[in-house]
Amino acid sequence: MPKTIKKHKKTxxxxxxxxxxxxxxxRVRAAVPYQCxxxxxYGNEKPEPAPYTVTAVWQGSGAEAGGLxxxxxxxxxxxxxxxxxxxxxxxxxLKQDFSLDFVIDGFRGTEEGEPETLNHPQGxxxxxxxxxxxxxxxxxxxxxxxxxxxxxxxxxxxxxxLLSGAFDYRPMKLAVDGAGRIFISAYGVNLGLxxxxxxxxxxxxxxxxxxxxxxxxxxxxxxxxxxxxxxxxTASIPTEYSNIFMDGQDFIYAVISTLSEEQIxxxxxxxxxxxxxxxxxxxxLGNMPVTGDGDQEEPCRFVDITALESGTYFVLxxxxxxxxxxxxxxxxxxxxxxxxxxxxxxxxxxxxxxxxGGRQLLVLDSGNNALYVFTATEYGAGILEALEAGNxxxxxxxxxxxxxxxxxxxxxxxxxxxxxxxxxQNGELQKAMxxxxxxxxxxxxxxxxxxxxxxxxxxxxGIYVSVGAAGILILWSAVRIRRFNRKVRxxxxxxxxx
Amino acid sequence: METGKCLRYALYxxxxxxxxxxxxxxxxxxxxxxxxxxxxxxxxxxVAGRQFTGFLFNYVEPESLNLFVDVGLVLALFFLWCTAxxxxxxxxxxxxxxxxxxxxxxYAMTPWILLSGLAIVLxxxxxxxxxxxxxxxxxxxxxxxxxxxxFGMMVTHEYSFWKNFVCxxxxxxxxxxxxxxxxxxxxxxxxxxxxxxxLYRELSLRV
Numbered sequence: 001m002p003k004t005i006k007k008h009k010k011t012x013x014x015x016x017x018x019x020x021x022x023x024x025x026x027r028v029r030a031a032v033p034y035q036c037x038x039x040x041x042y043g044n045e046k047p048e049p050a051p052y053t054v055t056a057v058w059q060g061s062g063a064e065a066g067g068l069x070x071x072x073x074x075x076x077x078x079x080x081x082x083x084x085x086x087x088x089x090x091x092x093x094l095k096q097d098f099s100l101d102f103v104i105d106g107f108r109g110t111e112e113g114e115p116e117t118l119n120h121p122q123g124x125x126x127x128x129x130x131x132x133x134x135x136x137x138x139x140x141x142x143x144x145x146x147x148x149x150x151x152x153x154x155x156x157x158x159x160x161x162l163l164s165g166a167f168d169y170r171p172m173k174l175a176v177d178g179a180g181r182i183f184i185s186a187y188g189v190n191l192g193l194x195x196x197x198x199x200x201x202x203x204x205x206x207x208x209x210x211x212x213x214x215x216x217x218x219x220x221x222x223x224x225x226x227x228x229x230x231x232x233x234t235a236s237i238p239t240e241y242s243n244i245f246m247d248g249q250d251f252i253y254a255v256i257s258t259l260s261e262e263q264i265x266x267x268x269x270x271x272x273x274x275x276x277x278x279x280x281x282x283x284x285l286g287n288m289p290v291t292g293d294g295d296q297e298e299p300c301r302f303v304d305i306t307a308l309e310s311g312t313y314f315v316l317x318x319x320x321x322x323x324x325x326x327x328x329x330x331x332x333x334x335x336x337x338x339x340x341x342x343x344x345x346x347x348x349x350x351x352x353x354x355x356x357g358g359r360q361l362l363v364l365d366s367g368n369n370a371l372y373v374f375t376a377t378e379y380g381a382g383i384l385e386a387l388e389a390g391n392x393x394x395x396x397x398x399x400x401x402x403x404x405x406x407x408x409x410x411x412x413x414x415x416x417x418x419x420x421x422x423x424x425q426n427g428e429l430q431k432a433m434x435x436x437x438x439x440x441x442x443x444x445x446x447x448x449x450x451x452x453x454x455x456x457x458x459x460x461x462g463i464y465v466s467v468g469a470a471g472i473l474i475l476w477s478a479v480r481i482r483r484f485n486r487k488v489r490x491x492x493x494x495x496x497x498x
Numbered sequence: 499m500e501t502g503k504c505l506r507y508a509l510y511x512x513x514x515x516x517x518x519x520x521x522x523x524x525x526x527x528x529x530x531x532x533x534x535x536x537x538x539x540x541x542x543x544x545v546a547g548r549q550f551t552g553f554l555f556n557y558v559e560p561e562s563l564n565l566f567v568d569v570g571l572v573l574a575l576f577f578l579w580c581t582a583x584x585x586x587x588x589x590x591x592x593x594x595x596x597x598x599x600x601x602x603x604x605y606a607m608t609p610w611i612l613l614s615g616l617a618i619v620l621x622x623x624x625x626x627x628x629x630x631x632x633x634x635x636x637x638x639x640x641x642x643x644x645x646x647x648x649f650g651m652m653v654t655h656e657y658s659f660w661k662n663f664v665c666x667x668x669x670x671x672x673x674x675x676x677x678x679x680x681x682x683x684x685x686x687x688x689x690x691x692x693x694x695x696x697l698y699r700e701l702s703l704r705v
Contacts, residue, residue, distance in 0.1 A: 042559040442554050446626035449554070453625070
């Protein structure tokens with residue numbers, strides 16, 4: 001008998017082992033070839049779960065159209081992907097699934113005759129109606145095509161006295177607003193964006209990149225430096241925006257990559273959001289300025305930016321191949337990406353676009369001649385959803401999304417604040433305070449604490465008053481008793497003396 | 499009891515600095531023991547401030563807290579001041595001995611100790627909007643103590659106002675010089691040690 005039990009025991013153990021192996025959930029690990037991190041309240045780098053993974057690397061459509069060559073710009077809509085294939089002097093239009101839709105490789109000014117070729121087009125923009133605008137850079141013109149890629153018009157050099165005749169006009173990036181106004185960033189123009197009206201006539205420059213000069217630099221430049229040094233210094237004046245992006249409200253997100261290190265250190269803006277009159281209205285409420293990794297030796301070189309409906313935006317840095325995600329207030333959500341040789345690493349990223357509400361990020365690499373597809377993980381999607389809900393004002397929905405994010409990463413301070421705000425709104429002040437404290441958010445903590453203190457006072461005002469009164473009474477009587485004792489002692493002493 | 503009286507004298511001194519410091523030196527109203535207790539309290543209040551200040555006013559990164567560094571900082575500043583001041587005043591015919599300087603400096607810390615202690619308590623009560631009151635209390639402590647330190651030195655050394663002013667500025671510079679010398683000294687020692695280590699290794703490998 002004992003033997004059989006033993007035997008059964010053995011099988012039971014074996015069975016349990018097998019069962020546990022089968023039933024254990026398969027550990028899903030997002031192995032990504034780059035580091036994902038963010039910064040905590042004290043400015044320390046801290047690791048983050050991967051918000052995006054590389055799901056595809058597209059390197060051309062094979063026999064149909066061949067590969068890419070130094071692609072310069074990207075425009076992504078929900079139906080199509082437009083690539084300015086600069087090195088091949090053409091525009092590729094892909095369908096949603098990356099199959100080739102059509103190619104634009106020329107401009108047909110008149111019905112008859114050979115079409116004119118493009119020359120290194122570096123910028124592309126597609127309007128709501130699907131009209132394709134191309135910055136035909138080395139031909140010095142803007143071209144417009146319709147949805148099917150039929151040539152519509154060509155807009156040449158803007159007629160203005162502000163650009164001297166000898167100036168080489170090289171439109172680089174462009175955007176078109178709802179009213180048809182065209183905004184162009186051209187090489188070497190330091191007056192800002194060129195604004196053309198719907199007819200292609202020059203109107204004005206907007207959003208000039210002004211740089212405040214620090215006192216030390218001013219003295220150095222004007223009094224101490226030699227002529228030779230001064231000549232070399234002029235090269236550090238910021239010129240054009242490296243890329244622009246028009247969001248749904250016709251506000252222009254613009255990035256600058258030609259700032260010098262000192263200018264960045266002095267707080268020059270690398271990212272801007274220009275309103276229609278050209279004023280910078282980017283919100284900078286985060287713990288750190290919107291400059292990517294602040295304290296790195298080599299500053300970031302922001303080459304492109306893309307913004308979502310919720311005001312969340314992604315900035316692409318070409319110097320280290322990183323993507324920085326900021327929320328509408330300018331809080332750095334996370335950083336991911338990197339240069340290298342593994343699949344998913346960049347060589348020289350040049351443009352970024354988003355679709356599906358940011359669930360997919362497309363990044364163009366002009367060094368590897370490839371288009372990378374990044375897909376949001378559960379973590380990344382949770383953050384996006386929370387930011388969307390927060391932007392539309394639904395705090396409960398946001399809190400639910402943040403809760404999911406929090407489960408994946410309890411270090412995420414924004415999740416803590418999101419959940420805390422929900423509790424604050426619902427009057428669960430102590431819980432709210434705990435979350436705000438963990439998230440190191442003093443502003444919200446203070447708000448919650450103020451209410452909590454009020455509540456506390458109202459609830460137990462009587463107790464405080466009685467305790468205080470009793471304390472004063474005890475103190476007062478102690479003083480009186482002591483004084484009395486001293487008096488007694490003194491009279492006794494006097495009596496003894498005499 | 500004697501020390502207790504001397505400690506209580508600090509409360510009189512902070513309102514009557516000229517009488518107070520004079521009497522510490524000449525009337526033996528304050529003693530060394532009390533001064534050391536005050537210094538200890540100063541260390542305590544500083545450490546407590548770093549650790550127990552309420553969340554809203556506490557910007558110290560918890561992971562960066564180091565008890566030894568905090569204690570050392572207060573002690574180092576205190577003795578740096580005393581030493582630099584003593585070095586200078588013995589050249590500028592000050593009348594105070596090192597002990598006198600220490601006593602005066604320790605007694606001058608009193609308002610800072612009291613108000614910092616109060617500030618720690620207040621930091622747990624105020625919100626950010628009322629934070630001004632917290633900072634007023636704290637800064638009042640700093641200013642009051644600095645003023646006391648100034649007049650304490652003036653009385654202890656029997657200086658005129660301007661001479662004392664110059665002396666205090668030079669004391670601050672002297673503190674910096676001492677720190678610099680210490681750093682240089684340690685760096686030299688370190689390099690010398692490294693040199694002899696290498697020399698020894700070289701010899702032991704060859705011979």
